[in-house]
Structures are given as structure tokens and as C-alpha cells.
Amino acid sequence: MKPIQITQSSMPDFDEFSEEIRGIWDSRCLTNMGVKHQQLEAGLEQYLKTPNVSLFSNGHLALEYAIAALNLTGEVITTPFTFASTTHAIVRNGLTPVFCDIDPDNYTIQTDNLEDLITDKTSAIIPVHVYGNICDVAEINRIANKYNLKVIYDAAHAFGITIDDEGIANYGDVSMFSFHATKVFHTIEGGALTFKDPSFKDVINAHKNFGITGPETIEYIGGNAKMNEFQAAMGICNLRSVDQEIKKRKKVYNRYVEHLSGVKGIQLSLPPESVKSNYAYFPVLFDGFKLSRDEVHEKLKKNNILTRKYFYPLTNSFECYKNRFNTRETPVAKFIAERVLTLPLYSDLNLDDIDKIVTIIKS
Numbered sequence: 001m002k003p004i005q006i007t008q009s010s011m012p013d014f015d016e017f018s019e020e021i022r023g024i025w026d027s028r029c030l031t032n033m034g035v036k037h038q039q040l041e042a043g044l045e046q047y048l049k050t051p052n053v054s055l056f057s058n059g060h061l062a063l064e065y066a067i068a069a070l071n072l073t074g075e076v077i078t079t080p081f082t083f084a085s086t087t088h089a090i091v092r093n094g095l096t097p098v099f100c101d102i103d104p105d106n107y108t109i110q111t112d113n114l115e116d117l118i119t120d121k122t123s124a125i126i127p128v129h130v131y132g133n134i135c136d137v138a139e140i141n142r143i144a145n146k147y148n149l150k151v152i153y154d155a156a157h158a159f160g161i162t163i164d165d166e167g168i169a170n171y172g173d174v175s176m177f178s179f180h181a182t183k184v185f186h187t188i189e190g191g192a193l194t195f196k197d198p199s200f201k202d203v204i205n206a207h208k209n210f211g212i213t214g215p216e217t218i219e220y221i222g223g224n225a226k227m228n229e230f231q232a233a234m235g236i237c238n239l240r241s242v243d244q245e246i247k248k249r250k251k252v253y254n255r256y257v258e259h260l261s262g263v264k265g266i267q268l269s270l271p272p273e274s275v276k277s278n279y280a281y282f283p284v285l286f287d288g289f290k291l292s293r294d295e296v297h298e299k300l301k302k303n304n305i306l307t308r309k310y311f312y313p314l315t316n317s318f319e320c321y322k323n324r325f326n327t328r329e330t331p332v333a334k335f336i337a338e339r340v341l342t343l344p345l346y347s348d349l350n351l352d353d354i355d356k357i358v359t360i361i362k363s
């Protein structure tokens with residue numbers, strides 16, 4: 001039997017992509033914010049319902065450069081229940097991550113005791129819309145205003161999500177989206193920042209291009225994180241079909257929900273009414289189920305079905321952070337990380353395969 005992967009990249013029609021890149025042979029413009037780059041930024045501003053988009057070579061660098069361009073200092077409050085990228089981006093900027101626990105139901109940053117972590121060194125909060133579950137954006141906004149902190153959302157999982165029709169990109173000062181091949185919308189590798197302040201565009205564009213602001217002026221200590229024209233062309237193609245992609249994911253997602261909701265010892269984290277989801281992931285929490293998370297993972301693996309302990313381990317227990325920071329205990333995050341498993345989910349996953357996966361879990 002062919003293994004069932006955890007995810008599978010969506011691909012545009014081959015001819016459509018060939019047609020899209022044809023112009024690059026005429027223009028010989030391969031990178032440096034060319035025509036395709038501009039076209040994709042405009043398309044994304046429309047799709048994400050947000051006024052300002054800046055593309056990057058990948059999501060991680062977008063986050064790193066956002067932190068640098070906002071001149072953050074000292075301590076940054078974040079959660080350990082995320083991909084390595086979020087915490088690394090903070091530390092690679094010479095800042096100190098301060099780990100806040102997560103909400104036990106939607107796994108995003110806990111706002112009840114977030115304020116206790118704020119000191120006179122705190123400059124920002126970097127919460128994560130993990131699995132596309134939306135953070136408590138209103139409360140985070142209130143706290144940020146009260147203490148004059150910047151907010152950068154790691155929205156890597158949240159492409160296209162809306163709350164009461166408001167684009168998720170419009171919360172906080174900046175949001176980072178990842179367009180990695182495994183994400184709902186991709187540009188092979190790629191990412192973007194969205195932001196409120198239009199004057200930030202020139203600043204961030206300079207940062208991703210060595211800090212260059214004029215033929216003979218270099219105003220910032222920038223680096224290189226530009227998206228090239230081939231990546232942008234892939235994005236232009238994928239953007240045309242992303243609604244279709246999400247619709248197909250929804251079918252897969254709902255099939256899982258049908259099978260798994262109400263099963264004893266299994267907890268699902270479903271989006272509330274007001275949220276239009278992108279069905280990026282299907283996390284399942286095994287708590288009091290006849291098998292542990294690790295046993296389910298192994299059992300499925302024996303049947304050629306790949307699942308992912310996403311996110312495990314927590315970033316505050318990474319080897320590389322040992323004895324470097326206060327990796328304070330985050331008991332809820334620890335509890336979730338030891339029990340959660342994401343199941344295979346992509347648009348072309350057969351409903352029959354889902355039935356099979358669920359039967360194995362329940363048998």
C-alpha cells in the first residue's frame with residue numbers, strides 16, 4: 001500500500017505555470033521585486049483584505065526581518081507551542097523570549113496571566129495563530145496598548161482566515177504568513193508580512209534588500225530575503241485556485257469531524273461560528289482515550305499512515321535553549337504537546353482513506 005503522507009503540496013496545472021513564467025525569458029528579470037513580485041503583492045492585498053503586503057523568500061526570514069525593522073529590544077513574550085521558527089526568530093535578533101502558557105482549548109497564547117510576564121524590558125508580544133486557531137486578538141490589543149508594546153502575529157498557519165469577514169492579517173502591527181510548500185497557499189518557499197502602517201513598506205523592503213534605500217544610500221543593516229520571480233509566478237497560479245483548494249480541504253476536514261466528534265477520550269479544536277477557517281491542519285487531542293498519542297502515532301505508522309506530533313517538543317525544552325533563558329514551566333502547553341497529533345490533511349486526500357485512518361484509530 002502506498003503510504004498516506006501527512007501533507008501533499010498543491011500544484012497548479014503544468015501548462016498554466018509554464019505560461020506564467022514565459023515572460024521571464026523575455027524580460028530577463030529574475031528577481032529584485034520584479035513584475036511578478038508586484039503582481040502577487042497586489043493579488044494578496046486583495047485576497048487577504050489588507051492594505052500592505054511585502055513578500056519574502058520564506059516565512060521565517062519575514063519574521064526575523066520584521067523584528068529587526070521594528071527595532072524591538074529586551075524581552076518578547078511568546079508561546080512555546082509553535083514551530084522552531086517563532087522562538088528562533090526572537091533569539092536570532094539577540095532578544096530574550098519570555099514563554100507564556102497557552103489556552104487549553106484553542107492552544108493560542110493565554111491572555112489571563114499574560115500581563116504578569118510584562119517587565120520594563122518587554123518590547124513586544126509575538127503570539128501564534130496555531131493551526132489557524134485565532135488568538136484572543138481583542139485582549140492582546142488591549143494589553144499592547146496599555147503597556148505600549150508591539151504585536152507581531154505568527155500567522156504562518158492562518159492564510160485567508162477571516163473573523164466576521166475581517167481579514168486575519170489586519171490585527172497587530174505586523175503579521176507573518178508562510179508560503180512554504182506544505183502550507184495551504186504556497187510559493188514553493190516563500191512568505192509575506194502584512195502591516196497597518198503604510199510607511200513601514202519602504203523600511204521593510206529596504207531590510208530585505210541589504211538596507212539599500214537609494215543608489216548611494218544604505219540606511220539599514222539589512223540582509224537578503226527577497227522573493228524571486230519564479231516563486232512569485234507559482235504564487236500567482238496558486239492564488240487563482242486557493243478557494244477551490246480550501247473548499248476541498250473543508251470536505252476532508254468535515255469527514256474527520258463526522259467520525260471523531262463525541263468519541264470518548266478524543267478532543268477536537270473546532271473553529272467558532274464567526275471564523276472562516278482555511279482547514280490547514282487536523283489536530284486531535286488524546287486525553288483518556290484507550291491508546292496514548294504515541295501509541296496512535298505508532299499504530300498508524302505500522303499501517304503506512306504518517307501523522308505528526310505537531311508541536312512536540314515545546315520550544316522552551318529545545319536542546320539549544322538549555323540554560324540560556326528562563327524556560328519557565330508552561331504546564332498547559334506541556335500537557336497538550338504530549339497528547340496532540342495532527343492527522344493527514346490535504347486537498348486531494350480521499351474520503352475513503354480518511355475512513356480507513358479513523359477505523360484504525362478507533363479499532
Ligand SMILES: *Cc1c(COP(=O)(O)O)cnc(C)c1O
Nearest residue numbers: 058059060083085156178179180
Ligand atoms: C511554517 C512556519 C514558519 C516558517 O515559515 P517558512 O516559510 O517555512 O520559513 C513559522 N512559524 C510557523 C508556526 C510555521 O508553521
